[in-house]
Amino acid sequence: MKTKQKVQNRSDQRRNWLRSPLLRAFAALVLVFLIGIMFNADGAFFKWNTHRDMLRHISVFAILACGMTLVIIAAGIDLSVGSLLGLTAVLFSLFSLQQAWSPWLALPACLVIGATFGAASGGLIGRFKIQPFIATLAMMVFARGMAKWVSGGQKISTAVLQPDGTYQYVDVPPIFDFLNSKILNENLAVVTLILFACVLICWVILTKLRWGRYIYAIGGNEEAARLSGIPVIRTKLLTYGLCGFFCAIAGVCQAAQELQGDPEAGMTYELTAIAIVVIGGTNLMGGRGGIGLTFIGAMTIGYLEKILSINAVGEASRLMLTGAIIVGAVFFQKSRR
Amino acid sequence: MMSTEHTETILQMEHITKSFSGVKVLEDVFFDLNPGEVHVLAGENGAGKTTLIKILAGVHTDFEGEIQLNGQSIRFKNPHDAAESGISSIHQDMSLISAMTVVDNIFLGREHAHANVWMNYRTQKEKAQKLLAQLGIDVNLMLPVEEYPVSVRQMIEIAKALAYDARIIIMDEPTSALNELEVKQLFQIIQDLKQKKYGIIYISHRLEEIYEISDRISVLRDGKYVGTAKADDLSPQELIRWMVGREINQQFPDRTPATGEERLRIENLYLPDPTGTKEWVVEDVSLSLNAGEILGIAGLRGSGNSELFHGLFGTYGKSVDGIVRLDGKPFKIQSPIQSIKHGLVLLTNDRKGTGLVLPMNIIRNISLSSLRAYSPGGWMQIQKENNAAQDHIEAFGIKAQSMHQEVETVSGGNQQKVVLAKWLETHPKVLLLDEPTLGVDVGAKHDIYTLMNQWTAQGMAILLITSELPELLAMSDRIMVMHRGRITAEFKKAEATQEKIIHAAMGEEKTA
Numbered sequence: 001m002k003t004k005q006k007v008q009n010r011s012d013q014r015r016n017w018l019r020s021p022l023l024r025a026f027a028a029l030v031l032v033f034l035i036g037i038m039f040n041a042d043g044a045f046f047k048w049n050t051h052r053d054m055l056r057h058i059s060v061f062a063i064l065a066c067g068m069t070l071v072i073i074a075a076g077i078d079l080s081v082g083s084l085l086g087l088t089a090v091l092f093s094l095f096s097l098q099q100a101w102s103p104w105l106a107l108p109a110c111l112v113i114g115a116t117f118g119a120a121s122g123g124l125i126g127r128f129k130i131q132p133f134i135a136t137l138a139m140m141v142f143a144r145g146m147a148k149w150v151s152g153g154q155k156i157s158t159a160v161l162q163p164d165g166t167y168q169y170v171d172v173p174p175i176f177d178f179l180n181s182k183i184l185n186e187n188l189a190v191v192t193l194i195l196f197a198c199v200l201i202c203w204v205i206l207t208k209l210r211w212g213r214y215i216y217a218i219g220g221n222e223e224a225a226r227l228s229g230i231p232v233i234r235t236k237l238l239t240y241g242l243c244g245f246f247c248a249i250a251g252v253c254q255a256a257q258e259l260q261g262d263p264e265a266g267m268t269y270e271l272t273a274i275a276i277v278v279i280g281g282t283n284l285m286g287g288r289g290g291i292g293l294t295f296i297g298a299m300t301i302g303y304l305e306k307i308l309s310i311n312a313v314g315e316a317s318r319l320m321l322t323g324a325i326i327v328g329a330v331f332f333q334k335s336r337r
Numbered sequence: 338m339m340s341t342e343h344t345e346t347i348l349q350m351e352h353i354t355k356s357f358s359g360v361k362v363l364e365d366v367f368f369d370l371n372p373g374e375v376h377v378l379a380g381e382n383g384a385g386k387t388t389l390i391k392i393l394a395g396v397h398t399d400f401e402g403e404i405q406l407n408g409q410s411i412r413f414k415n416p417h418d419a420a421e422s423g424i425s426s427i428h429q430d431m432s433l434i435s436a437m438t439v440v441d442n443i444f445l446g447r448e449h450a451h452a453n454v455w456m457n458y459r460t461q462k463e464k465a466q467k468l469l470a471q472l473g474i475d476v477n478l479m480l481p482v483e484e485y486p487v488s489v490r491q492m493i494e495i496a497k498a499l500a501y502d503a504r505i506i507i508m509d510e511p512t513s514a515l516n517e518l519e520v521k522q523l524f525q526i527i528q529d530l531k532q533k534k535y536g537i538i539y540i541s542h543r544l545e546e547i548y549e550i551s552d553r554i555s556v557l558r559d560g561k562y563v564g565t566a567k568a569d570d571l572s573p574q575e576l577i578r579w580m581v582g583r584e585i586n587q588q589f590p591d592r593t594p595a596t597g598e599e600r601l602r603i604e605n606l607y608l609p610d611p612t613g614t615k616e617w618v619v620e621d622v623s624l625s626l627n628a629g630e631i632l633g634i635a636g637l638r639g640s641g642n643s644e645l646f647h648g649l650f651g652t653y654g655k656s657v658d659g660i661v662r663l664d665g666k667p668f669k670i671q672s673p674i675q676s677i678k679h680g681l682v683l684l685t686n687d688r689k690g691t692g693l694v695l696p697m698n699i700i701r702n703i704s705l706s707s708l709r710a711y712s713p714g715g716w717m718q719i720q721k722e723n724n725a726a727q728d729h730i731e732a733f734g735i736k737a738q739s740m741h742q743e744v745e746t747v748s749g750g751n752q753q754k755v756v757l758a759k760w761l762e763t764h765p766k767v768l769l770l771d772e773p774t775l776g777v778d779v780g781a782k783h784d785i786y787t788l789m790n791q792w793t794a795q796g797m798a799i800l801l802i803t804s805e806l807p808e809l810l811a812m813s814d815r816i817m818v819m820h821r822g823r824i825t826a827e828f829k830k831a832e833a834t835q836e837k838i839i840h841a842a843m844g845e846e847k848t849a
Contacts, residue, residue, distance in 0.1 A: 210712035217705060220694035227652060227691055228706040228759065229677040287696035 021281040021289070025296040028279070032303045041310040048187060050306060056182075056189035058302035060085070060257070062295065063250040064273040065280075066198045067118075067243030069294040070205070072277050074239050075219040075286025076132035080121060081247045081273055083143035085266035088114050088251030090147045093156035093261025096173050103175035111248045117143060118244015119237050126236035136240075140270065147263040156261035172259060179256030191253045198246055202291040205242075215239055219286030275326050276301055301325075346408075347372050347536050348393075348505055353402035355388055362388050363400070366562045368555055370505060372534040375527060377547050377568070379540075380557035381580055381804070386540055389557065390507055393538075394426045395419030417446070425498030426507035433490055433497075435483035440465045442482055443497045468496045472526055488519035495526065506530065507538045512546060524550055542637045544573055544843040556580055574836070581806060581835045589811035590787050596814070597628035599665065600798040601681075601767045606659030608641075608648040608822075618644040620822040622659075626767065631789065631799040633813030635806075635838050641822035642802050643686060646769040650683035651676045664766065677706055680766035684756055684773055686802070688749075692756040695745035699737055700726040702744045702755050707762045729758040734784055750781025757788065768792065771802045786812060806835045820844045 036045045044050055064081045071078045088110045095106035117139065124135040159167040182189050206212040214235040217225040226232050255261050280297025282289025304325060308318045348370040355363040363385045370376050378386050391397045393404070395413030404411055406422055413419040433442045440458075443465050449457045465478055474492045482490055491511060498506050508527075512520045527537060527550060541547055547554065547568070554571055556563040556579040563579045571579075601624075608619035619641045626632050636642040648657045651672045661668045663679055676682065685691040693702055703726040704711060711722040723740075730740060733754040737747045744755055753773065760768065773789070774782045789812060793799060803809050809816060816833045818826040818841035826841035 208717055210708050210715050210717055213701065213705075213708055213712075213717065216697060216701075217694045220696040221691075223691050224694050225705070227650070227673050227683065227685065229674045229763075230705070230708075231674065283696075287694065 022292055022296070025279075025281045025293050025300070029296050029300045029303070032300050032307070036303055036307045039307060039311050041312075044310045045307065050310065052182070052187060052189065052192075054299075054302045054306040055192040055195075057306070058298050059189065059191040059195040060250045060254050061269060061272045061276060061301075062195050062298035063198050063246050063253065064269055065276040065294050065298055066195075066202045066291065067246035068270075068273040068277050069280075069282055069289065069291055070202060070215060070239050071132070071243050072274075072282055072284060073206070073219045073286060073289050074215045074236065075222065076125060076236070076240070077136060077274070077284075078118070078121065078240065078243050079133065079136040079270050080117070080139035080143055081243065081250075082266035082269035082271075083140045083147065084114055084117055084244055084247035085251040085254060085269055086263055087117070087143045087147040087150075088248040089255040089258075089265045090151045090156055090261035090263050092252045092255045094150060096175065096255075097156060097158055097170060097261075098160050100170070100173075103173065107175070107252060110252055111245055114248025114251065115241045115245040118247065119241035121244070122237040122240030125240065126233035144263075151261065151263040153263060155263070158259065176256045176259060179253055180259075191257065194249060194253060198249065199291055199295050202294075206291055211235065211238065216287060219288075221287070272301075275322075279326060345371055347406065349403075349405040349408075350389070350393065351403045351405070353389065353392060353400060353404075355385075355392060355397060355400040361560055363392075363557075363560045364562075366402075366557065366560075367565075368562075369565075370536040370538060372504070372536050373531050374552040375531060375537045375539050375550050377539045377541065377551040377554045378557065379547065379554055379576065379580055380563075381806075384557040384580075385560040386557055387509070388560075390426065390509060390538070390540070393419070393505075394424060394507065420446075420501050420503070423502060423504040424507070425501050425503035425505070426509065427491065427494045427498060427511055428509055433482050433494060436481050438479050438481055439469075439476055439485075439493055440478040442493060443468065443500050445497070447501060464500065465496065468499050469493075471499070472496055472529075488522065491519075491523065492526070495530075503535070505536045505538065507540075509540045510542065511539075512541065512543065520546070542843065544576070544840075547576070548573070577836050577839050581839065589808070590783065590790055592631075592790050592812065592814075594631070594814040595629040595794060597796060599625055600628045600630075600663065601626040601800075602660075602662040602665075603649070604660040606645070606648070606657065606661070608644055608653065608657050611644075611653050611656075618822050619648055622819075622822075622824055624817060624824070626798045626800060628766075628796045628798050629793045630814050631793060631801055631812055633801045633803070633809045633816040634819060635809055635816055635842055636802075636819035637842050639821075640819040640842065642819045643771050644822075645819070646683055646771050646800065646802065647685075649676075650681065650769060652683070677763050677765075680764065681769070682706070682760040682763055682765040682767070683769040684760060684771055686772040686775060688752055688756050688775075693744050693752060696743055698741045699730070699735065699744050699747070699755055700740050703729055703758045703762060706759050725762065726758075729762065733758050733788065750777040750784075753777050753785065754781065757785065761792070766797060768797055768799045770799055772804065773801070774803065774805070774808060782808075806838060809838070810835065818842050 040046060064085065068078055068081060091113060092106055092110045095101040095109060096103060121136050121139045124130045125132050158169050158172060160170050162168050179190055183193070206215065214225070214230050217228070217230055218232055218235055222232060251266070254265055258265070276297045277294050278284060278297070279300055280289070280293035280295070282293050301322070304322065305318065308321065346369045350366070350368040353363055353366040354361065366385070366389060368378070368389065378389065380386050388397065392400050395416040395418050398414060411422065413422065434445065437445070440461055444461050449461045449464070451457055462478055469476060472492055472495060474489065476485060476489060476493070482493055485493070495506070511523060530537060539550060551568040553565060554568055554576065555565040556576070558580060604623045606619060606622045607617055610616065610618045622645060624632065634642045634645065647653060649661065649670065651670050655671055657670045661670060663681060668679060668681070670676070689695060694705065700723055704722050711718050711725070726740065735751050735754045735758070737751060744752060757773070773785055777785065789799060801809070801813060810833055814830055816828045816830070816838065817824050818838055820842055821844065825844065826837070828837060
């Protein structure tokens with residue numbers, strides 16, 4: 001009797017291990033990593049620079065995915081992240097390059113604007129009960145329009161139009177250089193460091209703060225959450241607001257990396273962000289998931305693309321493979337339930 | 338059989354037995370139906386009526402026993418199969434697709450199409466027109482059904498059944514959302530259908546209705562067949578005895594009421610219908626509840642008792658009209674947040690839909706309503722939260738492999754205890770319990786009764802809704818009965834009987 005129970009417990013445990021979404025996500029990452037070791041492109045995969053560049057490349061997407069994770073756990077979606085990135089990239093360049101604002105002013109201004117736009121989506125969704133898909137679709141179009149309006153449709157670069165009609169190149173502000181630099185003997189990009197900070201913020205919110213509990217509860221069962229006395233509208237406002245805040249961070253990084261504010265920047269980034277969240281294993285239905293999953297999901301996509309590119313696989317095949325991987329990841333999620 | 342024309346019964350169900358995961362919900366049940374008759378299927382909630390109907394409609398295909406249709410043995414593989422054989426059901430939660438037009442709904446799944454591909458709208462429209470004229474209702478075929486009130490939608494459902502060439506029409510509480518006039522209209526149509534030799538299976542909880550419409554009555558009780566009789570031969574008293582006359586074999590803990598000061602007072606409470614089909618769902622309700630008291634609120638589904646609870650709790654916001662006092666102080670109903678803060682909490686009758694956050698674990702569900710107590714400044718004190726939850730888990734006897742298990746994966750009884758623990762955690766003064774033992778096994782039921790007694794002994798007050806009459810009688814110190822949004826009767830514990838309560842709940846004259 002006793003031994004039988006023991007055996008059963010062990011098999012339960014094993015099932016739990018398999019069920020753990022974090023382990024599943026990690027297994028996918030290891031798999032991709034092994035593929036990298038096999039197709040190492042004459043040892044290129046074994047150089048730290050490859051990994052550093054992968055992390056640097058994925059950082060902006062992953063920062064967007066951080067906000068997206070919170071929104072998706074709350075059973076929402078935010079399609080406006082790419083546009084908000086574009087808008088804040090334009091604004092940051094406008095403020096820093098053309099208006100020559102101090103970064104201490106330009107940076108907070110952009111972050112506040114991003115958070116405000118996000119909170120506006122949250123308000124439409126929470127207060128006026130517009131479906132997240134529709135509300136953020138509207139915000140996506142609106143923010144893109146606004147990016148084009150403030151930039152006049154031009155890329156905002158270091159070439160500043162003078163009153164006499166000529167262009168004069170201004171110096172690149174140090175904040176741009178800093179955000180675009182690498183630290184620790186050129187071994188880690190600053191944007192990657194910023195990504196780590198964003199992940200940490202999300203982790204604290206989701207696991208340490210009451211707010212995080214609200215996010216999970218609303219995503220798991222909104223009506224039960226409301227009847228349990230959880231402030232649903234306020235939580236949505238804050239969650240989408242924070243997502244907008246992360247968009248602004250990503251937008252600033254993007255502007256620094258490109259040395260300009262492109263009103264077209266961030267097109268379709270929302271899809272990449274969603275893909276990262278889904279591949280990580282956060283449930284699109286809400287209520288289940290975590291930021292660790294998203295980080296692993298970002299690395300999985302990052303490595304996949306890196307491996308394909310160092311092996312000189314063409315863009316066409318790269319896109320098709322990525323699509324297939326997303327489907328595979330969703331199947332993985334389904335079998336868990 | 339030579340010809341189906343001369344067989345008297347069109348439907349014969351014999352020795353029907355059905356189990357859900359080892360529990361028999363129907364045992365050796367018999368039912369038959371003649372053409373041109375209304376055969377009422379009666380019984381308490383949980384007696385097995387719905388299961389029997391679902392077997393007939395091809396929803397449940399895994400059962401023992403035999404179904405004969407026009408003298409021929411038949412076994413449906415799926416609902417579509419049953420519909421093809423001429424069996425249509427009209428549900429209380431209707432099966433119309435609200436955004437589709439009337440005509441599209443009538444022919445849903447049976448579209449008239451050339452070569453099965455190209456829609457033939459003209460014949461559909463002509464045929465629908467004919468059907469609706471036959472039913473004597475005038476609707477615009479091209480409008481979405483959501484434009485019409487419930488009563489008309491019900492007629493459209495009947496038209497849909499007729500379009501399927503149904504010979505047997507099942508009506509499951511068709512009048513629950515209708516007013517008196519609409520009920521009359523429906524009954525007129527039922528009379529017409531009888532004339533045309535349709536067989537109608539009719540489920541209702543309303544006595545007056547049963548006697549107005551039925552030719553024969555069959556009764557189920559606890560999944561067993563009690564009997565069938567002609568409506569004229571079965572007195573209402575006898576029918577009630579058939580429905581509820583079981584021996585009470587459940588153990589209820591002894592209850593010694595210790596009533597104290599008045600905790601909750603409601604005066605002239607009105608609640609507008611949140612769905613907008615009727616004007617009021619709760620009308621002119623006044624009651625008083627003392628500390629340590631359990632007041633039972635009896636009533637059938639749709640009587641407004643659940644809505645009364647939700648209204649009090651603030652689910653519908655500030656739309657409630659009336660005076661509420663908590664511990665003598667005026668209480669303004671605003672929102673669940675405010676009600677919880679003031680010590681008024683609601684256990685809803687749908688724990689999966691509105692009680693639990695299923696993907697969350699047991700501990701987090703328990704602390705859900707009192708998170709502020711564990712998060713000064715917004716930072717969660719996880720250890721404190723775990724300890725408090727652990728105390729409740731022991732006090733409530735919640736059994737699970739791990740307290741970090743998703744609440745979705747534990748049994749119904751344990752889930753219910755988790756919801757109760759969540760509310761106890763908020764230190765309430767008044768508990769509104771809507772079906773606290775719904776779908777809970779006998780052992781857990783007993784635990785919950787014991788807990789209720791403990792809480793009232795501590796001075797909490799409980800308003801109780803339960804559709805299980807023995808439970809209501811055993812646990813309540815007083816019982817009020819609601820019918821169509823109003824309080825129709827009040828009984829002291831000593832004078833209450835199941836018969837009296839059913840009479841009042843079905844809207845019979847007040848028993849003096």
